[in-house]
Amino acid sequence: MTTAIQNIQATYAFMERNANLVKRYWAWELVWMTYSIANSLSVSFIGLGMEALSGQEANIDGRFLVLYLVIGTLVWRYLTTVFYWITEVISIERWEGTIEYTLMAPVRRVVHMAGQTIFAVFYGLFFTGVIMGVTVLIFDLDLSQANVLGGLVMLVAGSFSFIGISIMVSVLPLLFPERGAQMTHIVIAVLLLVSGVYYPIEVLPKWLQVVGVASPATYVLDGVRLALLEGTPTLSLWPQIWPVILMGAALIPAGLWVFNLAERYAKRAGKLARNG
Amino acid sequence: MTTNAIIVNKVTKRFGKSTPALWRKLRPGKNGSGKPEASGPVLALDSVSFQVKQGEIFGVLGPNGSGKSTLIRLMATLLLADEGNVTVHGLDPAVTPLAVQQLINRVSVEASFFKKLSPMENLIYGARLYGMGGKEIRRRVVEILTRLGLEKRSIYNPMEEMSRGMQQKVAIARALLSRPKILLLDEPTTGLDPVSKREVQAVVQELKERDGTTILLTTHDMNEAEILCDRVAIIHKGKLIALDTPEALKDLVPRLNGHKPSLEDVFIHLTGDKLKEEEKEDIEAAQSMVRALTQEHQEPADQIEPALLEQEKE
Structure with missing residues (x-):
């Protein structure tokens, strides 16, 4: 059997395993989906709330605000779904007690990550798609002028940079068996603050805006909003697309390098063992 | 001429930091919890050397914490030695882990699985990681599990619904599925009932006789070691203190009331x-x-x- 076929089998192994886990933990997935929908709707209602609170003199376009916030919540939900599936590459194994079996299998880490990442992207798109369907129905959003394909291209392009960040962050549960999984939330919290998920980054203090420029989520949100709010053609989204592709091209190899270093350290320090 | 499948050469492994953290240096004698400072790293293996011949069942005996599992983890590419080296069919797990991983598999004392997944789902996952695919896997999974005494219906139910003994049999099936040249068995029969224990021992014996698999077995069951192992090493506090055939080891001790x-x-x-x-x-x-x-x-x-x-x- 050629190495290529072995690698495909191993990649598929992680995708199939994760699909089986989603199937077996369906009740939890349903709870999480309901929570996510309620969360997205709550944030989006702020748009209508602002219109109602400000009165007609303020001339606030509530429908525009709703769409602005809906895009923020959907893009953020997608990016965080991808992020958490990848960062859980180790913590899920620690939770189940299978970490040693997975890491002693003859699988290159890049193949391991590929399987986890492909599943994360597909699952993220499905998950976000369901939330988007419910949101569009409830707010009766008009997407007839929107460039949905452009938005999707922007989202997928932005995935690469988030994948790189996620691989890098996934070393935390490897290095810190007890609290590593919780540490990953810090990264997401900072990205949420500086990336303009629910507001333009121009409202942030200057120094936070500088941090925001380094966040791939900033470009993804800009690009998706241009595509969906203004119907910007896909090719015209290039100024938003190239930075995230560039970041992805740098962050994915960097993430794998960091992960390999951390794995080697974990093997030296005996941090792979679940017990003792 | 019999070749060596595993060579362990002066391997030393320590756990824990050799130098205390900076904040501990600032507060000598305290670790923050009011307890006295632990005294440096723990020596898990102390210059251990031995060879395992191809096709033999090699037993490693030792009290809890003697370094048996550490030894197995080193061979399984899950740990790196501080000093010395291990070779598996001439390959160093620290240098070419992927090549070594192709040759080995392991069963540990804990049958570690995705608890919500069924034995079939867990074993297919495991098999795919070792490059196997297609309908052939499903057939082999059923074949191996039924041979180990599992009922067909339990093959498709979540692992969490199975007894520990049954889970351990699935763990053995997972290891057999990849047809390893070297099987590392870390207390595989601990916690099993006598019947299950004998079934597992029969499989181990069959693996050696039929497939010529090299087996490294750690156990607390002396009877098991005596029945299965061609040679036995005894390690204590990380040191190898005896190594020979079970019969030769018995000659090391004086007869008790005329009995061997x-x-x-x-x-x-x-x-x-x-x-x-x-x-x-x-x-x-x-x-x-x-x-x-x-x-x-x-x-x-x-x-x-x-x-x-x-x-x-x-």
């Missing part, structure tokens, strides 16, 4: 005295801990020490 000693007698004879020394060391460590605590809290030591002295007398 069992492997258990050998084990107790070789590790028992050392265990007493360990207990003495533990008591001395506890006494020094009490002295440190009483100095700290200005409590009279003579209120606490008598109990420990009583314990020492016993």
Whole structure:
């Protein structure tokens, strides 16, 4: 059997395993989906709330605000779904007690990550798609002028940079068996603050805006909003697309390098063992 | 000529930091919890050397914490040695882990699985990681599991609904599925009922005889070691203290009332005295801990020490 076929089998192994886990933990997935929908709707209602609170003199376009916030919540939900599936590459194994079996299998880490990442992207798109369907129905959003394909291209392009960040962050549960999984939330919290998920980054203090420029989520949100709010053609989204592709091209190899270093350290320090 | 499948050459492994963290240096004698500072790294393996011949069942015996599992983890590419090296069919797990991983598989004392997934789902996942695919896997999974005594219906139910013995059989099936040249068995029959234990032992014997698989087995069951192992190594406190065939090891111990000693007698004879020394060391460590605590809290030591002295007398 050629190495290529072995690698495909191993990649598929992680995708199939994760699909089986989603199937077996369906009740939890349903709870999480309901929570996510309620969360997205709550944030989006702020748009209508602002219109109602400000009165007609303020001339606030509530429908525009709703769409602005809906895009923020959907893009953020997608990016965080991808992020958490990848960062859980180790913590899920620690939770189940299978970490040693997975890491002693003859699988290159890049193949391991590929399987986890492909599943994360597909699952993220499905998950976000369901939330988007419910949101569009409830707010009766008009997407007839929107460039949905452009938005999707922007989202997928932005995935690469988030994948790189996620691989890098996934070393935390490897290095810190007890609290590593919780540490990953810090990264997401900072990205949420500086990336303009629910507001333009121009409202942030200057120094936070500088941090925001380094966040791939900033470009993804800009690009998706241009595509969906203004119907910007896909090719015209290039100024938003190239930075995230560039970041992805740098962050994915960097993430794998960091992960390999951390794995080697974990093997030296005996941090792979679940017990003792 | 018989070749060596595994060579362990002067392997030393320590756990824990050799130098304390900066904040601990600033507060000598304390670790923040009020307890005295631990005394440096733990020596899990101390210059251990041996060879395992191709196709033999090699037993490793030792008390809890003697370094048996550490040894297996080193061969399984899950740990890196501090000193010395291990070679598996001439390959160093630290240098070419992927090549070594193709040759080995392992069953540990804990049957570690995705609990919500069924044996079929878990084993297909495991098989795919070793490059196997297609309908052939499903057939082989059913074949191996039924051979190990699992009912067909339980193959599709979640692992969490199975007894520990059954889970351990699935763990053995997972290891067999990849047809390893070397099988590392870390206390595979611990916690199994006598019937299951014999079934597992029969599979191990069959693997050796039919497939020529090299097997490294750690166990606390001396009878199991005697039945299965061609040679047995006894390690204690990270050191290799004896290595020979079970019969030759028995000659190391004088006859008891005219009877030939069992492997258990050998084990107790070789590790028992050392265990007493360990207990003495533990008591001395506890006494020094009490002295440190009483100095700290200005409590009279003579209120606490008598109990420990009583314990020492016993």
